[in-house]
Amino acid sequence: MNxxxxxxxxxxxxDPITMGGVLMMIVLGLGVVGAxxxxxxxxxxxxxxxxxxxxxxxxxxxxxxxxxxxxxxxxDVMMIRVQQATSVGASHGIVSTDTFQQVFSxxxxxxxxxxxxxxxxxxxxxxxxLQIGARDVAFPFLNSVSFWLYASGLALINLxxxxxxxxxxxxxxxxxxxxxxYSPGVGVDYWIWSLQIAGLGSxxxxxxxxxxxxxxxxxGMSLMKMPIFVWSVLCAMALVIFAFPILTATLAxxxxxxxxxxxxFTATGGGNPMMYxxxxxxxxxxxxxxxxxxxxxxxxxxxxxxxxxxLFGYKSMVFALGAITVLSFIVWLHHFFTMGAGADVNAFFxxxxxxxxxxxxxxxxxxxxxxxxxxxxxxxxxxxxxxFVFTFTIGGMTGVLMSVPAIDFQVHNTLxxxxxxxxxxxxxxxxxxxxxxxxxxxxxxxxxLNERLGRYAFWCWFVxxxxxxxxxxxxxxxxxxxxxxxxxxxxxxxxLFIVAGVGVAIICAGIGxxxxxxxxxxxxRKANQDLTGDPWNGRTLEWSVAxxxxxxxxxxxxxxxxxxxxxxxxxANQAYGLAKYxxxxxxxxxxxxxxxxxxxxxxxxxxxxxxxxxxxxALLGVIVSIVVRASDDDTEAIIPAAEVQRLEAAARARRxxx
Amino acid sequence: xxxxRAVAPPDxxxxxxxxxxYLMTDCVFFASLFATYAVLHTSTFGGPGSAQLFDLPPVLxxxxxxxxSSFTAGLxxxxxxxxxxxxxxxxxxxxxxxxxxxxxxxxxxxxHLATTGNSWRRSGFLSAFFTLVGTHGxxxxxxxxxxxxxxxxxxRSGLTAVNLKRLTLVSLFWHFLDIIWxxxxxxxxxxxxxx
Numbered sequence: 001m002n003x004x005x006x007x008x009x010x011x012x013x014x015d016p017i018t019m020g021g022v023l024m025m026i027v028l029g030l031g032v033v034g035a036x037x038x039x040x041x042x043x044x045x046x047x048x049x050x051x052x053x054x055x056x057x058x059x060x061x062x063x064x065x066x067x068x069x070x071x072x073x074x075x076d077v078m079m080i081r082v083q084q085a086t087s088v089g090a091s092h093g094i095v096s097t098d099t100f101q102q103v104f105s106x107x108x109x110x111x112x113x114x115x116x117x118x119x120x121x122x123x124x125x126x127x128x129x130l131q132i133g134a135r136d137v138a139f140p141f142l143n144s145v146s147f148w149l150y151a152s153g154l155a156l157i158n159l160x161x162x163x164x165x166x167x168x169x170x171x172x173x174x175x176x177x178x179x180x181x182y183s184p185g186v187g188v189d190y191w192i193w194s195l196q197i198a199g200l201g202s203x204x205x206x207x208x209x210x211x212x213x214x215x216x217x218x219x220g221m222s223l224m225k226m227p228i229f230v231w232s233v234l235c236a237m238a239l240v241i242f243a244f245p246i247l248t249a250t251l252a253x254x255x256x257x258x259x260x261x262x263x264x265f266t267a268t269g270g271g272n273p274m275m276y277x278x279x280x281x282x283x284x285x286x287x288x289x290x291x292x293x294x295x296x297x298x299x300x301x302x303x304x305x306x307x308x309x310x311l312f313g314y315k316s317m318v319f320a321l322g323a324i325t326v327l328s329f330i331v332w333l334h335h336f337f338t339m340g341a342g343a344d345v346n347a348f349f350x351x352x353x354x355x356x357x358x359x360x361x362x363x364x365x366x367x368x369x370x371x372x373x374x375x376x377x378x379x380x381x382x383x384x385x386x387x388f389v390f391t392f393t394i395g396g397m398t399g400v401l402m403s404v405p406a407i408d409f410q411v412h413n414t415l416x417x418x419x420x421x422x423x424x425x426x427x428x429x430x431x432x433x434x435x436x437x438x439x440x441x442x443x444x445x446x447x448x449l450n451e452r453l454g455r456y457a458f459w460c461w462f463v464x465x466x467x468x469x470x471x472x473x474x475x476x477x478x479x480x481x482x483x484x485x486x487x488x489x490x491x492x493x494x495x496l497f498i499v500a501g502v503g504v505a506i507i508c509a510g511i512g513x514x515x516x517x518x519x520x521x522x523x524x525r526k527a528n529q530d531l532t533g534d535p536w537n538g539r540t541l542e543w544s545v546a547x548x549x550x551x552x553x554x555x556x557x558x559x560x561x562x563x564x565x566x567x568x569x570x571x572a573n574q575a576y577g578l579a580k581y582x583x584x585x586x587x588x589x590x591x592x593x594x595x596x597x598x599x600x601x602x603x604x605x606x607x608x609x610x611x612x613x614x615x616x617x618a619l620l621g622v623i624v625s626i627v628v629r630a631s632d633d634d635t636e637a638i639i640p641a642a643e644v645q646r647l648e649a650a651a652r653a654r655r656x657x658x
Numbered sequence: 659x660x661x662x663r664a665v666a667p668p669d670x671x672x673x674x675x676x677x678x679x680y681l682m683t684d685c686v687f688f689a690s691l692f693a694t695y696a697v698l699h700t701s702t703f704g705g706p707g708s709a710q711l712f713d714l715p716p717v718l719x720x721x722x723x724x725x726x727s728s729f730t731a732g733l734x735x736x737x738x739x740x741x742x743x744x745x746x747x748x749x750x751x752x753x754x755x756x757x758x759x760x761x762x763x764x765x766x767x768x769x770h771l772a773t774t775g776n777s778w779r780r781s782g783f784l785s786a787f788f789t790l791v792g793t794h795g796x797x798x799x800x801x802x803x804x805x806x807x808x809x810x811x812x813x814r815s816g817l818t819a820v821n822l823k824r825l826t827l828v829s830l831f832w833h834f835l836d837i838i839w840x841x842x843x844x845x846x847x848x849x850x851x852x853x
Contacts, residue, residue, distance in 0.1 A: 138672045138676060139672070139673075139676060203683060206683075207676055207679045207680055207683065208676070210679055211672055211675055211676040211679060214675070215672050215675060216672070241679060241682065241683050241686075242683075242686055244683070245683045245684070245686035245687035245689075245690065246686060246687075246690045248687060249687050249690035249691055249694075250690065252789075253694065253789065256778075256785070256789060257785075260778060260779070261778075261779040262778050262779065262785035262788075262789070263701075263703070263779070263781060263782040263785045264694065264698070264782065264785050264786065264789075266782075268703075269703050269779075269780075269781060269782060269785075270698065270701030270702060270703035270781040270782030270783060271698075271701070271782045271785075272697060272698060272701065272782065275694065275697050275698075279690065279693075279694070623803070627807055630807075630824075631811070633820065
């Protein structure tokens, strides 16, 4: 038996471009490690962050990793754009066909699973407990396990760049291409196991936040008095609960095909590749809404705050969210009308897809009516919101267009589709998370982001987005299929690809401004301090506590009688007052989440490379760590009332200086 | 909102509720495998189908063993609520043995199929069969490990509140697996033998 499985020295050999990426990652990693040694911050890192169970800290870690992965995903997209702009006729561009396939597969996988999901869970962790008036999530330790599983999946996908290769089979790895017969390398296995591990984390988070929202709301906060962001998260988590097990099962079956020689989706042996496509999209379409709904929630909070009005049509907003939640499970087939299911089936899914536009339209009108006659304050989050309304409406229209099966047949798998879903995911999801990031940033760190640089970043993203993706709509209608690594000069596509490349360059400038904004804001944080805890004149409970929020969130658990409780309290002049404090019980920090996920990471790596003894060892490690943690009965610590009193008095003093 | 503290939020049992939600996700997981089996159960690729392969009497024995173990798990819970530690341990032990016997019979069937040329590599149908039934078996194994750990805990620290909660969860898990098995027995074995 070979102790190293199929791992050989050749796994470390790459072509020059990949090697550049590897070197950059190694330099970056060494830089971080060196800095930690130089500033003697290891103990700080372990105590304050790696073992943290505070959802606010876990949220910040999610945001940090997601931002890092955003940079990696953008590096991929730059390569795609350069390749497609230059690989015409006699020229074959900058990367080989094989590398190109890995690049677009990695781009999609990273952006959905590690950027969008990371941003989403980051913001949820930060804000949901605060908005419902709770001190923590329902299962703080499980929350840390979820985060570290996400981090393990993320580490595994980055490792594929260094050791071996990544999947060449697209972001959803359709069989039979992704089967062993056609993709014999380790790439697809890396894809499977990084998603499997991260997906398990998402599933556990889904359970955790469902229970948190349903069981830990402040006294008096009935469901119909919840902030709309909480509603959107509840709907998204319901989708997680129902959709992610399907992903787990589907990935497991593909893995069984590849490692044990089963025949679920193979082209021979009685397998059924189209079943994979059905299964993956029964997860995949809800997944789109898992990302989208919380962004809708964020926009709703922002528009009400900055229009300084109650959200228009709260109830219809809730019903729209619910309708989208249900409908998102019965539209999956529109991703493959061309399967040939027949006119009746296609008609059903086409109509259901069109129907989703109705609740979505309700939401857009609610937002517009919220602004109507409001005294709108144009802060950065509002820019993202307005940009979203514009781009999302275009994307929605092209979506409805494609919901007609006859039209879909024409544009299936073309760049028209690519433009459409980027329209939804950049102009809808990502803008929403950026809006939420700048809106809630003061609550995380105690100071605001620089407004001017934020506006520059927004304009670059907005203009860059349009310049990058409008050409793709046209290209799609001209017949350009997605994932092209080369085309003939006579097609007349090149100039449009070059325009799209310019668009990406503008987006990169936007990212540059975001990084600069972060740096400048940290540098000049004294000038932008949020002393009141309520920098935007907010409406919901998270603004009623100091910024950054104390570890226990609320010194005294709030009692709610209205929607927008903090706004109402301010109106009644009862927002702040003195109270009698008592001891607060909070969970102790624990490193076990990191350890369990670390074993999961080793497990994933060992399965990819067929190192079976290590697989067994890692599994044993997972089981033993779980048992050890479950046997630990000393998991809580007390914050004495005097300490709470001291912190609250300090916060009050800060507020009075403002 | 006011700053006076009224009453603490009702202390609902979050763990129990969370566990129910987890069970529902597991239910969806099994539903995916059932759906796959339903699609693939005729894809025998020239090999034997369910009617030729399945031998009902041992499967019926498995079913009764598992149902009985669910019953004894219930008796353990009743004893736990009465505070009778020794009975709890006794009934858990019986449940454990029955669960292990079930697993043994299942492995025997798997072994027989695999050694007679009908392993999971043979056809899409057999891949789906081994995966669906095997996943249930894997859950049973997890349940057995859990029960084993819990028995040592109850043995050492008695029927504390936290141990009672753990007992409740493991028994929920066990009953859940029982229900899944009823579906496997019906859809895979009974309907398969008829076809």
